[in-house]
Amino acid sequence: MAYSSRSPRRGALLAGAVAVLSLLTACGQDDGSAPQKVSGTAGPATESGGSPASAVSSPAASTPGGTASSSAPRTGGTTSGTGTESGSGSDGRTGATSTRCHTSELRAAVGRNNPGAGQENFPIVLTNKSARTCTLHGYPGAAFVNASGSQLGPDPKRSSGSPATVTLKPGQSAWAGLTFSNPEVSEAKTARPAALVITPPDERDHLRVAWTAGEVPVGGNSSSVFLTVFSPGTGA
Numbered sequence: 001m002a003y004s005s006r007s008p009r010r011g012a013l014l015a016g017a018v019a020v021l022s023l024l025t026a027c028g029q030d031d032g033s034a035p036q037k038v039s040g041t042a043g044p045a046t047e048s049g050g051s052p053a054s055a056v057s058s059p060a061a062s063t064p065g066g067t068a069s070s071s072a073p074r075t076g077g078t079t080s081g082t083g084t085e086s087g088s089g090s091d092g093r094t095g096a097t098s099t100r101c102h103t104s105e106l107r108a109a110v111g112r113n114n115p116g117a118g119q120e121n122f123p124i125v126l127t128n129k130s131a132r133t134c135t136l137h138g139y140p141g142a143a144f145v146n147a148s149g150s151q152l153g154p155d156p157k158r159s160s161g162s163p164a165t166v167t168l169k170p171g172q173s174a175w176a177g178l179t180f181s182n183p184e185v186s187e188a189k190t191a192r193p194a195a196l197v198i199t200p201p202d203e204r205d206h207l208r209v210a211w212t213a214g215e216v217p218v219g220g221n222s223s224s225v226f227l228t229v230f231s232p233g234t235g236a
Contacts (some may be wrong), residue, residue, distance in 0.1 A: 099133070099134055099135050100134060100136075100137075100202055101128060101130075101134035101135060102134070102200070102203060102205075103199070103200055103203045103205035103206065104205070105129060105132075105134060106127065106200055106207065107126070107127045107129045107207075108127075108208075109124075109209060110122050110123070110124060110125070110178070110209050110213070111123035111124075111125055111175065111236060112236070115182070118181055118182050118186075119179055119181060120179065121177060122177070122179075122213065123176070123177060123178070123235025124140055124142065124175060124177070124178050124196075124198055125173050125175045125234050126140070126173065126174055126175070126198070126207075126230075127168075127171070127173040128171060128172055128173070129170075130170060131170055133168065133169050135165050135166060135167050135168065136165070136166045136174050136200065136230045137163055137164070137166070137201055137202075137230070138163040138202075138229060138230065139158050139163070139227050139229055140176045140198055140200060141197075141199030142197065142199070143156070143197045144191070144193035144195075144196055144216055144225075145193060145194060145197050145208075146191070146194050152191045153216070153217065153218030153219060153223065153225070154218075154224070156224075156227045157224055157225070157226050157227070158226070159177070159179070159226045159227065163229045164229070164230075164231075166230050166231065166232050173232075174231060174232055175233060175235035176227055176228050176229060176230045176231070177227065177228035177235065178225065178226075179225070179226045179227075179228070180216060180217055180224065180225040180226065183217050186220075186222035187220070188217035188218070188219065188220040188223040189218055189219035189220040189223065190216060190217055190218060191215065191216065192214065192216075193211040193216055194210070195208050195209060195210050196211050197209075201230070
């Protein structure tokens with residue numbers, strides 16, 4: 001009877017211990033044993049094949065519209081894919097080495113007047129003083145200037161002609177004609193220049209030659225000055 005009176009209490013204690021043990025066991029399984037799913041994470045998941053899946057891009061990694069800033073190549077200011085830079089050579093011809101005579105390679109002179117029919121005709125002579133062969137093509141630039149360098153009269157005009165490339169070996173010359181009406185015949189307004197400023201074709205720097213041929217027309221009737229294209233020689 002003593003045994004039977006203690007048995008229900010012992011059974012209750014035993015059942016309580018089993019319940020507590022079961023609860024502790026269940027807590028131990030939830031702590032880290034199952035992955036926590038959190039929305040919006042960028043961490044890699046594992047696909048069925050065992051390789052990591054692509055991470056989800058965060059908003060900061062994309063530009064508006066969902067395109068990454070590095071997705072499109074930047075063009076402009078770069079060389080082409082063939083390695084050839086765009087642009088032109090110093091003579092204006094793409095990819096070509098310049099053979100043009102530069103101002104620093106030339107010596108300028110004004111030849112003797114060859115007048116005729118009320119016209120004054122002077123050859124403008126450019127001579128290659130460099131050690132290389134170079135070329136002239138087209139018309140020179142020219143202007144009469146006073147002692148202070150100010151231009152006298154309008155810019156000369158170009159006479160009709162067919163420009164041709166003139167090749168100058170070291171020491172060789174080419175000439176272009178400078179022509180105007182005799183001021184005494186045309187009764188144009190005149191001035192006495194100190195120099196003639198000459199610019200070779202396609203150049204910006206000029207050469208200065210003293211002018212010793214007297215008065216030139218700078219305004220009024222028949223005051224235009226004309227230039228011709230370059231030809232081989234000195235025009236003498």
